[in-house]
Amino acid sequence: MKTASPQRRRVRRPGFILGNGLIMLLLLATVAYGYFGSVTHQAHQAQRGVVGLNHLEYIRAIIEPMQESRGLLTMGRQADASRSGPRLEGRLAAVDQAFASFLEYLAKEQDPLGLAEESGVRHQEWRQLRAAHDYSASERVFEAFTAQIARLLTLHRRVISSSGLDLDPVADTYNLVQILDLLLEMALEPNGQIRALYATLLTAPADDLQMGDRILGRALLLDIVSTRLEHHAAMVLQARPDLAGSLEELFLTLRPTIVQIRDLPAAYYPTAASTPVDAQHFFTAATEIITAGYQLYDKALAAAHDSLEQRRVQAQTTLRRTVPLFLLISLGTLALVGWGLAAWRQHQRDTEDLRRQGFFQALVAETSTRFLQAGTESIDGVINEMLRATGEFFAVDRAYLFRYTTDGEQLNNTHEWCAPGVPPQREQLQKIPVAEFPWWQRKMREHFQAGQIFTIPDVDQMPAEAAAEREKLSSQGIHSLCTIPVAVNQQLGGFVGFDSLRLRPCDEVQTAPRLTMIANLISAGLEREALERELTVNAITDGLTGLYNRRHFFTGLTTQIKEYRRTHKPFALAIFDLDHFKQLNDTHGHLVGDCVLKEFATLLREGFRAFDIVARYGGEEFIVMLIDSDRKAAAAIAQRMLDTTRRHHFACNGESLRITISGGVVDATEITAEKLTPEALVDQADQRLYRAKEAGRDQVIWQEAK
Known part of the structure; x- marks a missing residue:
């Protein structure tokens, strides 16, 4: 086959370029369109x-006063109505006005x-709620208003969807809107519920024993939401660095706001003398915090x-500017061919970066969700999966987490x-x-x-x-590495x-933000695990002595009775009471009494076997x-405990005290199978303890009276 001469190729080249230029003009027209x-x-x-966003502003104006x-x-049912009546009417009127303004805006804008x-349905529901005017029970009021607010939050999310604010997850506006939605639904609404629930608890402390758990559940939600808010803030900063100041101010205010509303109930413990006053003060303080949240x-x-x-x-x-620009570009077709090729290549790189x-x-996002859903038993699996995914993403040979003792x-x-093919090192890297x-260590703390x-x-450099560090890393075959410190409770x-x-330099500009996000996720997961534990x-456990509490003891006793019915292996209960403990409290004070209880709990832990269950039954009573x-x-062991206690010097507040104890012992064989219950066993042991007290104290009764 013959080939064209160099001269003929030079003649064809202008035509070739011109033809491609004309094609490029057509492409430009298509691109312009x-x-x-x-x-x-x-x-x-x-x-x-x-x-x-205008819709969101109106909805926010309705939710806050509601x-x-x-x-x-919910607070006013038992509190002084004269304090909250005018303020309540003002806030209800503010809801009416906000609804009216919203509907007027919708009509004006068609x-x-x-x-x-x-929106009209929501307004009609509100009018019906106002007309009912049945505010006699705080629980019904709370549920009715909370349901109405939940429907408004649904409308808030529907506005976001209908206006297309959730269509571009890379854009700064998308993440700002996510921040708005999270603030309203997962921060401000739980704050408002805490304000209502705890104010109710202050005005009527005995109304609902479960209300404390409801308050705790909403407070834990506040800890979780800050991580998701920071994730969206990081996304905003990637697209809009100029918002760094505003977002920093947002989170500098948000964190203390969450901490304040979570810790505020501790400052307002209900007292018999001033319950309404405490409720009013708490409500005012909580409202100031929530108002600051709405400012955010x-x-x-x-x-x-x-x-x-x-x-x-x-x-x-x-x-306005692009039309003449495209005309100018079309005149430079030949230059555009080369530019287009370069631009295409850059586009490929940008597309890959975006992908x-x-x-x-x-x-x-997926890992964050899994961390939120994971319990203490599954968090290790979430961390391992995240290490696998990030290791594959960065194309490294090994990804790991080290923790300090x-x-x-x-x-x-x-x-x-x-x-694949890389030997694991985890088993060899323990207790370093x-x-x-x-x-x-110095470098890690500095960073x-x-x-x-x-x-x-380069490890060799x-x-x-x-x-010592170089030798350790080289022994594992490592040539390059990249690490990020992980904080747990700010330490x-x-x-x-x-x-x-292999030698592989780390692009810190690209890698640092991503690694920081990974470290923050792990940090949040570990902190949540520690909190759950x-x-x-x-x-x-009992807060004073560190022993198991009464509820846990009964759970274990119920399980042991089931085991006894199945295997007939014996077990016994021993209940102890500190003799003359009230007199000791009256003479030396409650601090000394608490010290004696803690020392006695230590004697119990040391005096029984590791698999025996030792608990504080209540007051100065303990059960094993x-x-x-x-x-x-069991009676012999209980007697030994009496002797140990009698000889022990209780050193408390500079004093050396001597005390005695009384005890009652029972075992499972003393009660018939059909009557064997935890309550029956404890009652039997308690009766024998009472007999020991009646017989002069400082003794153990383990048999029925003759």
Whole structure:
């Protein structure tokens, strides 16, 4: 086959370029049509988004006074009505006025989002609620108003959907709107419910024993929402760095606001003398905090308004300027060919970056949701899955989490993911003494305080003072690594690391924000796990002595009775009471009494076996379930406890006290199977304890009276 000569190729080249130039002109016309259509669509969407934000502003104006009215009504049933009556009427009138303004706005604007009918239904429901005027029971008032607010929150979300504010998850406006929705539904509404519930509890402390649990549930929700708000704030800053100041102000105010409303009930413990006053003071303080929260909402709403307005103006300006620009571009067709190729390549890179960014955002969102849903038994699986996903995303060889021990003197590799073919190291990286690696420890603390990632591009180039660290890393075949400190309760709790078994520099500009998000997610998960464990421990132990509480003891006793019926293995109960404890309290004071109770609890822990269940039954009474022990063996152990207590010197508040105890012992064989219940066993042991008291104290009764 013959080939064309160089001369003939030079002759054809201009025609080749011209032909491609003409094709490019056609492409430009097509692109111009699509581009102008896109810009016009953006302007329309921005305008529709502004309309949606106007709707949100009206709905917010309805919800705020309605929340305060709910609190005043639920509190006012037993409080002094003269204090809240005028204020209540003012807030109810504010709701009426806000509804009227909203409906007037919809009529004036000809219902741009098609929500006039639903808004009218909400208004009609409110009028019916007002007309009923049945405010005799705080619980019904609370439920009725809360249901009405929930329907308004649904309308709030529907406005966001109808106005297209949720269509672009990469845009700053989308994340600002998510912040608005989260603030209203998951921060301000739980705050308002806490305000109403606790004010009711203050005015009628004995009304509802479960109200404290309801308040706690809403307070825990406030801790969870801050993580999701910070995630959306990070997304906003990627698109709008100029909003950094506003968002920083938002969260600097939000965090203390959440802490204040969560901790406020502790400052208003109900007292018999001043319950109404305390309720009024609490309500006023809570209202000030919630008002500050609504000010945050207004700031985020204003930022969203500003963002959409900028997009609308920018789109209109682009339309005015782009027509002559495209005419000029069409005249430079030959140059445009090369530029178009370069632009196409850049577009491919940008598309890939956006794809990776979207994938990472989805990963973060999914992991965040799993952290919120995970219990203490499943959080390890969530962390392992996140390490796998992020390790694959960054294309590293190993991803892991190290955690410091409680005393901060050792490190443990608690979680690890390895790429296929990479040997795991987790088993060999346990109980690592921190003191043996001072350079690493110093660097980790410096980067933790600065909020920066810590990278080692080349392990072989580490400084001489890091010889121990270099040897440890080299022994694992690591050439490059990147780590980020993890905070637990604002302290350095560990770090997340990513290893490469080949030289691979870390792009800190691209990697740092993503690693920070990962570290924040793990930090939030670990803090939530610690909180749940603490709540679990508090639920089953006595706060003063650290022993199991009465409720947990009865749970264990019920289980043991079922086991006894199945296997007939013996077990016994021993109940103890401190002799003359009231006299000791009256003589030496309650602080000394508490000290004696704690020391006696220590004697009980040391005097019984690890698998026996030791609990504080109430006051100065303690109870023990002795597993695999009959009555005679249990009585001997109980007598030994009496002797130990009698000899012990209780050193409390500079005094050395001597006390005695009395006890009663019973075992499961003494009660027939059909009558064997936890209550029957405890009652039998308690009767024998009473006999020991009647017989002169300082003794154990373990048999029936003859």
